[in-house]
Amino acid sequence: MHQAARYLRLRIHANHLVLGIFPFLAAPYAFAETADKLASLELEKLMELPVETVSGVSKYEQSIRQAPASVTVLTAADIRNYGWRTLSDALRTAPGFHIRNDRFYEYVGNRGYTRAYDYNSRTLVLINGHRINDPIYQLGAIGTDFLLDPDLIERIEIIRGPGSSVYGSSAFYGAVNIIPKKGRDLAGGQAALALGSSPDTKGRVSYGDRTPSGVEYLISATVADSHGESDFALPDSWRTATGRPDAKISSEDGTRQQQLYAHASYRGFETEAAYGRREKDVLPNVYNTYPGAHAADTRAYWLARASGHVQPDATLEAKTSIDYYDYDGHFMPEGYGFHRFHPTASSVSLNHELRYHQTFTDGHSLLLGTEIQNNLRLKTTGKDLDDPSQSLMPVNVSSSYVSPFAQFDYQLLDPLRISLGGRYDSYSTGEDRFTPRTGLIWDATSATTLKLLYGESFRVPNLEERYPTEPGSSANPNLRPEINRSWELVAEHQLSPTWSADAHVYHTQSFGLIINYANSTDYTTTGTELGLNSYLTNGILIRTSGTWQNTRDESTDSHAADSPHLLGKVNFSAPVYSDWLRASTELQYVSKRDDFTGSELGEYLTANLTLRAAPLWRSWSASISLYNIADAHWSEATNASRITTPPRSAVLRITRDF
Amino acid sequence: MHRLRSTFLRSVLQACLALGLAVATQSEAVAQRAPASAVLDAPSVTAAYILNFIRFTEWPAAAGGKPVPATPEAPYVIGVAGNRELLDALIQITEGQRVRGHPLHVINVKSTDDLPACHVAYLAPPGGPYNDTTLRIPDALQALQGIPVLTFSTAPGFTRSGGVVQLFQEGQHLRFEIAADTARSLGLTIHSRLLALARPAPAP
Numbered sequence: 001m002h003q004a005a006r007y008l009r010l011r012i013h014a015n016h017l018v019l020g021i022f023p024f025l026a027a028p029y030a031f032a033e034t035a036d037k038l039a040s041l042e043l044e045k046l047m048e049l050p051v052e053t054v055s056g057v058s059k060y061e062q063s064i065r066q067a068p069a070s071v072t073v074l075t076a077a078d079i080r081n082y083g084w085r086t087l088s089d090a091l092r093t094a095p096g097f098h099i100r101n102d103r104f105y106e107y108v109g110n111r112g113y114t115r116a117y118d119y120n121s122r123t124l125v126l127i128n129g130h131r132i133n134d135p136i137y138q139l140g141a142i143g144t145d146f147l148l149d150p151d152l153i154e155r156i157e158i159i160r161g162p163g164s165s166v167y168g169s170s171a172f173y174g175a176v177n178i179i180p181k182k183g184r185d186l187a188g189g190q191a192a193l194a195l196g197s198s199p200d201t202k203g204r205v206s207y208g209d210r211t212p213s214g215v216e217y218l219i220s221a222t223v224a225d226s227h228g229e230s231d232f233a234l235p236d237s238w239r240t241a242t243g244r245p246d247a248k249i250s251s252e253d254g255t256r257q258q259q260l261y262a263h264a265s266y267r268g269f270e271t272e273a274a275y276g277r278r279e280k281d282v283l284p285n286v287y288n289t290y291p292g293a294h295a296a297d298t299r300a301y302w303l304a305r306a307s308g309h310v311q312p313d314a315t316l317e318a319k320t321s322i323d324y325y326d327y328d329g330h331f332m333p334e335g336y337g338f339h340r341f342h343p344t345a346s347s348v349s350l351n352h353e354l355r356y357h358q359t360f361t362d363g364h365s366l367l368l369g370t371e372i373q374n375n376l377r378l379k380t381t382g383k384d385l386d387d388p389s390q391s392l393m394p395v396n397v398s399s400s401y402v403s404p405f406a407q408f409d410y411q412l413l414d415p416l417r418i419s420l421g422g423r424y425d426s427y428s429t430g431e432d433r434f435t436p437r438t439g440l441i442w443d444a445t446s447a448t449t450l451k452l453l454y455g456e457s458f459r460v461p462n463l464e465e466r467y468p469t470e471p472g473s474s475a476n477p478n479l480r481p482e483i484n485r486s487w488e489l490v491a492e493h494q495l496s497p498t499w500s501a502d503a504h505v506y507h508t509q510s511f512g513l514i515i516n517y518a519n520s521t522d523y524t525t526t527g528t529e530l531g532l533n534s535y536l537t538n539g540i541l542i543r544t545s546g547t548w549q550n551t552r553d554e555s556t557d558s559h560a561a562d563s564p565h566l567l568g569k570v571n572f573s574a575p576v577y578s579d580w581l582r583a584s585t586e587l588q589y590v591s592k593r594d595d596f597t598g599s600e601l602g603e604y605l606t607a608n609l610t611l612r613a614a615p616l617w618r619s620w621s622a623s624i625s626l627y628n629i630a631d632a633h634w635s636e637a638t639n640a641s642r643i644t645t646p647p648r649s650a651v652l653r654i655t656r657d658f
Numbered sequence: 659m660h661r662l663r664s665t666f667l668r669s670v671l672q673a674c675l676a677l678g679l680a681v682a683t684q685s686e687a688v689a690q691r692a693p694a695s696a697v698l699d700a701p702s703v704t705a706a707y708i709l710n711f712i713r714f715t716e717w718p719a720a721a722g723g724k725p726v727p728a729t730p731e732a733p734y735v736i737g738v739a740g741n742r743e744l745l746d747a748l749i750q751i752t753e754g755q756r757v758r759g760h761p762l763h764v765i766n767v768k769s770t771d772d773l774p775a776c777h778v779a780y781l782a783p784p785g786g787p788y789n790d791t792t793l794r795i796p797d798a799l800q801a802l803q804g805i806p807v808l809t810f811s812t813a814p815g816f817t818r819s820g821g822v823v824q825l826f827q828e829g830q831h832l833r834f835e836i837a838a839d840t841a842r843s844l845g846l847t848i849h850s851r852l853l854a855l856a857r858p859a860p861a862p
Contacts, residue, residue, distance in 0.1 A: 035751040038706035043714075043855060046706050047831060154742075184745060187766035210749070212733055212763040579794070615794075619769050657768045 074156040076181065081541075081573050081584040083610035083625030083651065084150055085199065087125075087142040091176065093571050094158045095504075095529045095545035098564060098590050099142075101645065102638040103228070103253050103283050104295070106143035110173040111160060111508065112525045112551035112563040115515065116596040116639040122172035122459055122482075124163060128179060128272065130303055133170050134325035135375045135399070136345045138462045139297075140170070144255050147276025147299045148180060149204055149222040151192060152261055155179040161506070162457030162486050165421045165437035168371065168403050172459045172484050173508075180272075182263060183208035183216035189658040196625075196651030199224045199255070208263075217264040228253025228281065229646065252291055254281040268308045275300040282331070286638045290332030298326040314358040323349045335470070339386035343469060350374045363411040367421075374400045378463050395467040401427045415443040425458070429466075431481050433458045447494040457484045461514055468517050476517050484510045498536050504529040522554040539582075543571040559594070562601075562637040566591035576611075585609045595637035604634035604645075619657040626650050701747035703832055704825065708736065708748065708778060711808060711823065712757050714852050717777060718806055718845035727777075733763035735775055739793045740782030769793060770801035777806075781821070783813035795819070806844040817859065822846065826859045835859040 038046070072094045084090050088106040091097045098109040107114055108123045120140030125132040127148060133140045141147065156178055163171030186208035194202040201224065208218030260275040275298075282293040303321035310316045327345040332338045355369035375398055382392030407421035419439040426432045437455035444450050461479040468475065488506040495501055505528045512519035527549030534542040547567035551560035568589035576583045585607060592603045607629045614621035631648040712734055727734055734757060738745040745766055752762035765772065770793060773779055779802070781795050795813055799820040802809065809821045816824040817837035822844070824835045836856040841848050 035702060035705070035747070035753070038702055039709055039751050039755055041706060043707065043710040043852065046703060046710065047833070047855065049703060049831070184749065184766050185742065187768050187772075210765070212761070214753070 072158040072160075074158070076154050076185075078571075079150055079153060080614075080623070081582060081610060081612060082571065082586055082608065083584075083612075083623060083627075083653070085651070086144055086150060087146050087153075087156070087176070087178070090150075090156050091142060091158065092588055093543070093569055093586055094160075095531055095569065096160055096527070096547050096549070096567065097158075098567055100562060100636040100638075101143065102286050102636070102643055104280055104286065105139070105141075105145065108140065108142060108174075109562060109564075111506070111527055112549040112560065113173050113510070113523060114562050115513070116561070116637070121170055121462055124167050124171040124175040126167070126175060126177045127274065129177060130272075130301065130319075130321060131167070131170075131323075131351070132299070134299070134323070135347050135349055135373075136325065136327070136378055136380065136463045138170050138459070140176070141297070141299070142176070144224075144226075144257055144280070145276070145278040145297045145299075147259060147274050148178060148261060149220065149259050151204055151222075152180050152206070152220055153178055154181045154185060161453065161488055162435070162437065162455035162484055164425075164433075164435040164457035165423045165455060166405065166407070168401075168423060168425050168435075169458060169460045169481070172457045172482065172510075180261065180263065181208070181218065182210075182265070183218045184210045186218060190655060191658065192653065192655040194224075194651050194653045197226070197649040198228065198646065199226045199257075199651070201225050202257075213266075215264070215266045217262075219262045220260070222257065222259040224255070224257040226253075226255040228255060252281050252283050252293075255279070268306055270305040271303065272305075273300075273302040282329075283643070286641065286643055287331065288334040288640065290338055293329075293331045293333075295327065295329035295331075298324070298328075300324040310356075311358070313360070314356065317353075317355045317357075319351075319353040321351045323347070323351065335472075336384055336390060337387075339384045339390065341382065341384055343380070343382045343392075345380045345464075346377065347375060347379070348377045350376060363409075363417075365409045367405075367407040369405050371403045371405070372400070374398075380463065380467065380469065382469050392469055393467075395463065397463070399428045401425055417441045425460075427460055429460070431460050433460075433481055433483075449490075449492045451488075451490040451492075453486075453488040453490065455486050457486075458482060465514050465517055470517075473517050478519075479514060479517075480512055480519050482510065482512050482514060482519070484508060499532070499534045501533075502529075502531040520555060523551055523560060524554055525549060525551040527551075539575045539579075541571070541573040543569075545569045561594050561596045561598070564591040564593040564603075580615060581611065581613050583609065583611050593637075595635075595642050596639065597641065599642075601635050601637060601642060604632055606630070606632050606634075616654075621655050623653045624650065625653070700832070701741070701743040702751065704744055704780075705747040705751040707825070707832065707834065708780065708810060709751055709755065709757075709762075711810075711848075711852065712736075712762070712778060714849035715808055716847040718847075727760045730759050731761070733761045734777045736762060736764045737767040737772060737776035737779040738764065738782075739767040739780065739798065741780065744780060744782075767793060770797055773798060773801050773807065774805055778808045778810070781809060781811045781813070781816075783811060795821075804844070806846050808841075808846055814859070814861075824859045828857075833857055833859075 074090050079090065086106070088099045091108060092099050096111045100107045100109065100114065105119060107118065108120050110123055113122065119137045120142060121133065121138035123140045125140040125142065156176065159175045161174060163175040167175055186206055188209060189207045192204040202222065204220065204222040206218065206220035210216040256279040258277045263272045277296060277298040279294060279296045282289060282295060284291045284293060287293065301321055301323040303319060305317065305319045307315055307317035325347045329343045331341045333341055351371065351373045353369065353371045355367065357365065357367045359365045377398060379396045381394045384390040403423055403425040405423035407419065409417065409419045411417050419441065422434060422436040424434045435456045435458055440452045442450045459482045465479060466475060486506060486508040488504060490502065490504050492502045493500065508525040510523040513521040513523060515521045527547065529545060529547045531545040533544070548565060550565060551563040553560045566589070570587040573582060573584035575581065587605065587607050589605045590603060593601055595601050608625065608627045609629055610623055610625040612621070612623035616622045626648065628646065628648045633644055635642040635644055736748055736752070738748060745764065748764045752764055755762055767773060767779065779798070781798050795811060796819065799809070808823065810823045810825060811821055812825045817835050820840060822837050822841050826833055834856055835858055836848060836853055838848070838853060
């Protein structure tokens with residue numbers, strides 16, 4: 001029954017993805033309306049209502065049948081069960097995703113697309129619908145630099161395909177929306193400790209509750225520290241240049257994190273603040289820099305939101321926020337003759353949004369909205385401390401955009417629905433772009449849904465692309481937005497009460513991709529994804545997917561770099577002893593591909609395992625995770641070379657509710 | 659080749675759009691024929707059941723140290739263990755609702771210590787991958803022994819192990835079984851109307 005709950009609840013959330021409304025915002029009203037009606041019904045009437053037949057199964061993949069996008073929803077339970085340490089660990093399990101990690105940042109490969117020096121600027125990361133990609137690098141943080149502790153995530157919505165008609169720039173190949181936990185989830189305090197390797201140590205204390213008067217609040221703090229690996233080679237060029245062939249490295253892969261998160265709400269008002277700082281030691285051989293290189297990424301935001309009914313079937317919502325991003329690097333890179341180079345970047349932005357959402361009888365709905373962002377300060381510097389004459393010209397600018405958007409969902413016939421949406425972005429830097437999206441959704445049978453989707457997306461050049469920080473690069477005044485067009489056919493089928501399958505065929509064309517500070521590259525991807533999922537009544541959960549994708553670099557008429565043809569994923573979770581010990585394992589396969597220098601990287605298969613006991617004793621729970629169980633070695637592409645991925649590691653986690 | 663394919667797809671899409679718009683603007687009759695597809699999510703319906711049960715149940719006056727809400731503003735407390743969706747649905751459905759003049763307060767039950775303060779407790783069946791509670795049903799029922807709490811669960815055999823109401827699905831409908839003797843022994847007076855609607859749960 002609670003499984004049923006899950007199934008249906010997510011289905012409603014998904015319906016609001018259709019509307020282009022962030023589900024966490026729209027859902028309360030959908031429920032408020034239903035809840036009011038249900039609250040007034042007598043039991044005799046309630047007993048006549050058909051409740052979706054679930055017979056103890058939850059098909060959350062199926063529950064998103066109605067969405068005009070390819071959506072994967074992952075939850076707090078998945079995070080606990082599989083022991084995901086970062087957002088990237090979750091994304092690795094999603095169809096069509098492969099992640100590369102150069103021990104500085106982690107990079108999304110999304111449906112065959114990934115680029116060197118692409119700081120995930122083509123995948124939009126959001127928290128509660130709030131844009132996290134900064135306005136300087138448009139960096140979509142998914143690794144240890146993400147500002148929210150994964151333990152605080154209630155749900156992850158992964159939307160593949162263009163999302164600019166709702167989200168604007170950067171939702172180029174997809175969007176990842178994070179819904180954090182609320183006071184009601186904690187209902188008291190929680191302390192967590194993790195020990196192992198990567199993170200070596202992590203501590204978290206959280207407290208939250210919901211009072212009888214309806215005030216809900218949550219506050220949480222996390223500190224984490226990792227030493228990382230320490231047997232990397234120094235770059236030969238550095239040895240030669242500095243004449244120190246025997247130099248040793250002490251620590252070059254460490255990570256230090258501090259995170260704070262607070263949320264409070266009362267009736268239609270909500271406020272939220274987050275802060276995350278990640279200091280990272282940067283591997284010398286990956287970035288061709290002197291050992292001891294390190295950099296800090298700091299992100300923070302505060303937002304306030306108010307919403308309410310303006311008519312019985314219409315809601316109005318206003319949001320305002322302030323965002324801060326700061327980057328502070330210390331390198332001695334080859335490109336600057338191994339001088340001490342100190343790049344910095346910082347931004348302060350205001351963002352305001354107004355949304356009006358109306359539902360009509362017969363299931364039609366209309367969304368109108370406007371987003372305004374004002375980047376008050378966008379600042380970059382690059383000081384050469386040994387030869388100031390080689391320092392970069394500091395950049396200090398401001399910019400803004402105004403973006404009205406609309407979406408109309410129309411129930412053509414009972415089983416057939418059309419969704420039409422579009423957004424117009426107007427930038428102070430001169431770019432104007434209209435991005436449409438449309439979907440035709442047909443419930444062919446009670447068990448089968450077909451979708452035909454078309455969407456466009458765009459990405460405006462980021463500040464770093466306008467004002468290059470790479471040695472020898474100069475500003476290109478002719479940069480245009482990148483454009484993407486995508487067609488997709490989706491079939492979803494419920495095979496039995498416990499099994500469901502889905503199939504996707506897509507074709508994507510990207511124009512004017514900015515590589516090396518010019519709109520120099522066009523990409524074309526054709527691909528297919530197959531998924532098979534099950535939630536058996538005995539508590540076993542299976543999620544599998546297979547991807548075939550072919551991404552061509554049309555400019556060079558060659559296969560795109562770091563774009564594997566095949567991806568395979570299996571996530572399997574089952575109770576192993578009584579009802580309190582659960583084993584969860586994941587397998588990930590990535591086929592061979594080329595790195596960015598054109599040499600081949602071998603295929604790999606990796607497996608992780610987590611055993612979790614809850615409760616271990618009273619309000620204590622514990623889990624142990626083994627990552628890369630078989631200690632497989634494989635290389636991942638980095639911007640300039642390649643890097644061997646981390647060896648087998650283990651983390652023990654202990655959590656106590658109080 | 660790619661260009662050809664995209665042109666073809668674009669034409670198909672445009673045709674679909676044109677058709678869509680034509681139908682959309684054609685007549686209200688079409689729109690009215692299309693029923694609002696009533697997707698009823700189980701947590702909302704379960705929450706409505708629980709609300710009805712509170713309306714048709716009386717708690718003993720201060721029996722077992724567990725009084726009916728003592729003052730008019732004191733709430734009936736509904737505890738939910740291990741079901742986030744039901745927790746949300748109950749918070750939603752109870753907003754602004756009063757039963758016999760008392761407001762309703764929904765809490766997330768994290769341990770057995772939270773239970774005695776509840777008038778109603780929903781205990782999710784253990785072991786599911788989405789049940790994040792550390793609370794086990796036998797421990798919960800043990801902690802509630804002799805305390806007049808209206809307990810709900812979908813766990814098979816719940817009413818035979820000391821629980822009061824077992825919810826189950828019969829086809830597309832939500833049904834319940836009531837352990838009338840247990841309720842009586844706890845001092846809970848469940849309205850005969852509810853007892854009449856109850857039916858035996860299928861054997862576990």
